[in-house]
Amino acid sequence: MSRNIKRVIMITIYFICFIFLTIPQVFAQINHINVIPSKEKIEKGEEIELSVQIENTEIASMTLQIYFDMTKLDYVDKKTENSHLSNNRILYTWTDSLGGKGKRETSKVQTFLFKGLEDGMASIVITGEFYDKEGNNVELEDGIASIQIGSENKVEENIDNTNNSDNFEENTEPNNANLRVMRLNEEGISPVFQRNITDYYFIAKDTLESLEVTAIPENKNAKVSITGNRNLKQGENTIQIKVESEDKTNTKVYTIHVTKTSNPELANSNLETLAVREGSLYPPFDASITKYYLEVANDVKNIEVLAIPQEMEAKVEVQKTNELQIGRNKVGVIVTAENGSTRKQYVIDVYRRSEQEDVKAKEEQEKGTEQLMAILQNEGKEEDKRKEIETKANKQNEEDKKKENTNNLITFGLLGIIIVGFVIGVIVARKRKNKEKN
Numbered sequence: 001m002s003r004n005i006k007r008v009i010m011i012t013i014y015f016i017c018f019i020f021l022t023i024p025q026v027f028a029q030i031n032h033i034n035v036i037p038s039k040e041k042i043e044k045g046e047e048i049e050l051s052v053q054i055e056n057t058e059i060a061s062m063t064l065q066i067y068f069d070m071t072k073l074d075y076v077d078k079k080t081e082n083s084h085l086s087n088n089r090i091l092y093t094w095t096d097s098l099g100g101k102g103k104r105e106t107s108k109v110q111t112f113l114f115k116g117l118e119d120g121m122a123s124i125v126i127t128g129e130f131y132d133k134e135g136n137n138v139e140l141e142d143g144i145a146s147i148q149i150g151s152e153n154k155v156e157e158n159i160d161n162t163n164n165s166d167n168f169e170e171n172t173e174p175n176n177a178n179l180r181v182m183r184l185n186e187e188g189i190s191p192v193f194q195r196n197i198t199d200y201y202f203i204a205k206d207t208l209e210s211l212e213v214t215a216i217p218e219n220k221n222a223k224v225s226i227t228g229n230r231n232l233k234q235g236e237n238t239i240q241i242k243v244e245s246e247d248k249t250n251t252k253v254y255t256i257h258v259t260k261t262s263n264p265e266l267a268n269s270n271l272e273t274l275a276v277r278e279g280s281l282y283p284p285f286d287a288s289i290t291k292y293y294l295e296v297a298n299d300v301k302n303i304e305v306l307a308i309p310q311e312m313e314a315k316v317e318v319q320k321t322n323e324l325q326i327g328r329n330k331v332g333v334i335v336t337a338e339n340g341s342t343r344k345q346y347v348i349d350v351y352r353r354s355e356q357e358d359v360k361a362k363e364e365q366e367k368g369t370e371q372l373m374a375i376l377q378n379e380g381k382e383e384d385k386r387k388e389i390e391t392k393a394n395k396q397n398e399e400d401k402k403k404e405n406t407n408n409l410i411t412f413g414l415l416g417i418i419i420v421g422f423v424i425g426v427i428v429a430r431k432r433k434n435k436e437k438n
Helices: 005-030 153-158 355-437
Strands: 035-036 047-054 061-068 073-075 084-085 089-095 108-116 120-131 143-149 179-184 199-204 213-217 223-227 235-244 251-261 269-276 291-297 305-309 317-318 327-338 343-352
Touching: 035 120, 035 143, 047 143, 061 108, 089 108, 089 355, 108 143, 179 235, 179 251, 213 223, 213 235, 269 317, 269 327, 269 343, 305 317, 305 327
Parallel strands: 199 251, 291 343
Antiparallel strands: 035 047, 047 108, 061 089, 061 120, 073 108, 084 089, 120 143, 179 213, 223 235, 235 251, 269 305, 317 327, 327 343
């Protein structure tokens, strides 16, 4: 290998190292929203405070959008000033009393009060629009927090103690057809069970003949029947859990899509990326989560979905209507694995606001802007007053300095005259003394 080639290789290595060292520094400069729960874990029915903080960034005004899992959390303090609950998120407008100038005593913006509704892990995502004192947009990364409601092992405890009324709270409504617990005797089912999610996915080894399914209804008098979990065949299998309510007026079917294969990679129907150009999905994307929420303005009639599979040979199909309707819309993303048969569906629940809701959201934003402008105007008047005082003070200082300089000149002049007179007096006295000697 020649010396020049070695030199080129070394330069390339140094350049790559420089890039990898520089990129983290660039990204480190992006500040984010801090979401700080008052407790790490709460029990069902217990309240918890979430403090929203923004550090090292001077913000003059903002509009926060706080998304949370309404099946597990209840927003308690609905009287918080400048906030209201809309769809599955809280809209909150805020204006800094300092107008974004100077340092605040605390970085806390606001505290929100929630209450636990159901055992499990609840996610909270905070995003929004932020402006500095000049009205320029400030980029902040979304704030994310997770709250554990009840013990992580509470579900397993309930399964083992279903006959103990102290450990298992029932929903005795006669038309209730929900499951409270659903699990397999093998790990790997996705997504994590939630009573409102009816489709689940599982990749089974080719040696697995059957699956044991535990399914417990919320109302113990509801009838549960399980089919399809025995004599699993190669390829696609469907396990159905049918729940019939006590009064027989309501039926709900939970489906587990099982792929039995010797090559799990060929059956991989997970997404690597799921994003929407028109906004942020809630919760943040995770391959094991299949249902998401998105809220858009009234003038958004279509959304652009970016969906990339984990395996490049898998196929992705986005199913949506040509135009979003006012209110709720369902956008499906179907991923078909490389084997051509294993499929998985991700669902985006899109809420398109009405014109009235848009007006209300705009009014909230304008209210925050008006508060900011009032603060800035008051600060402008105070600034003019301060400048006027400073000008007068400077003028007075200049006059004082002139007087001081004049006084100094007079003092130094008098001192010079005294010194000169003293010297002349000494000289005259010496001359007289010399004459007397002579």
